[in-house]
Amino acid sequence: xxxxxxxxVIADDNRFFCEALKxxxxxxxxxxxINTFYTIDEVIEFTKNHYLDVLILxxxxxxTSSLDFISEVKSTKKSFKIIALTTMNNNYIKDKALENGxxxxxGKDTDFANFKDTILDCFTNxxxxxxxxxxxxxxxxxxIFTKRKLEILEALYQxxxxxxxxxxxxxxxxxxxxxxxxxxxxxxxxxxxxxxxxKFGIQKGLIVG
Numbered sequence: 001x002x003x004x005x006x007x008x009v010i011a012d013d014n015r016f017f018c019e020a021l022k023x024x025x026x027x028x029x030x031x032x033x034i035n036t037f038y039t040i041d042e043v044i045e046f047t048k049n050h051y052l053d054v055l056i057l058x059x060x061x062x063x064t065s066s067l068d069f070i071s072e073v074k075s076t077k078k079s080f081k082i083i084a085l086t087t088m089n090n091n092y093i094k095d096k097a098l099e100n101g102x103x104x105x106x107g108k109d110t111d112f113a114n115f116k117d118t119i120l121d122c123f124t125n126x127x128x129x130x131x132x133x134x135x136x137x138x139x140x141x142x143x144i145f146t147k148r149k150l151e152i153l154e155a156l157y158q159x160x161x162x163x164x165x166x167x168x169x170x171x172x173x174x175x176x177x178x179x180x181x182x183x184x185x186x187x188x189x190x191x192x193x194x195x196x197x198x199k200f201g202i203q204k205g206l207i208v209g
Contacts, residue, residue: 059086088205
């Protein structure tokens with residue numbers, strides 16, 4: 001092991017993928033995988049008390065979004081970089097990852113043959129992100145959504161037990177505006193009710209659990 005190698009942690013709920021990626025990266029002298037984790041709680045506990053250079057972080061841990069825990073995973077005192085991995089490779093999820101403090105977003109459909117270079121580039125370049133469009137609209141399967149519509153879709157999932165009046169307060173919009181957004185979402189996705197709409201969102205990777 002090179003004494004100047006990057007200290008890297010991999011966190012992914014798929015144990016097989018995690019170990020395979022570890023073995024692949026440890027073949028490079030520039031990288032040292034110091035630990036692997038399979039739950040978000042383990043990651044949070046480790047990063048509080050240990051030094052690392054780069055964290056390779058799965059976005060979805062058994063239905064829980066790691067993006068909602070970035071502030072706990074990486075406090076303001078920590079300087080390590082975060083590479084987010086996910087099978088949900090669309091611009092909406094990319095933007096959310098980068099806005100939450102992730103440095104680079106990588107789809108799991110990427111060719112990992114050159115992943116070492118991605119890690120080295122991430123560590124060298126501060127918050128370089130990717131080529132994600134910053135457009136206010138997202139196109140999925142030729143369907144066009146505004147980011148506000150997708151925020152409402154995710155809120156319908158996260159607060160599924162809430163009544164429309166309560167959800168409107170959470171979203172800081174009127175109840176009639178919420179109903180209008182829902183009608184438009186039904187039309188865009190060709191769904192008939194909220195459960196069908198949420199199912200569509202999960203299937204298309206627009207909702208991160």
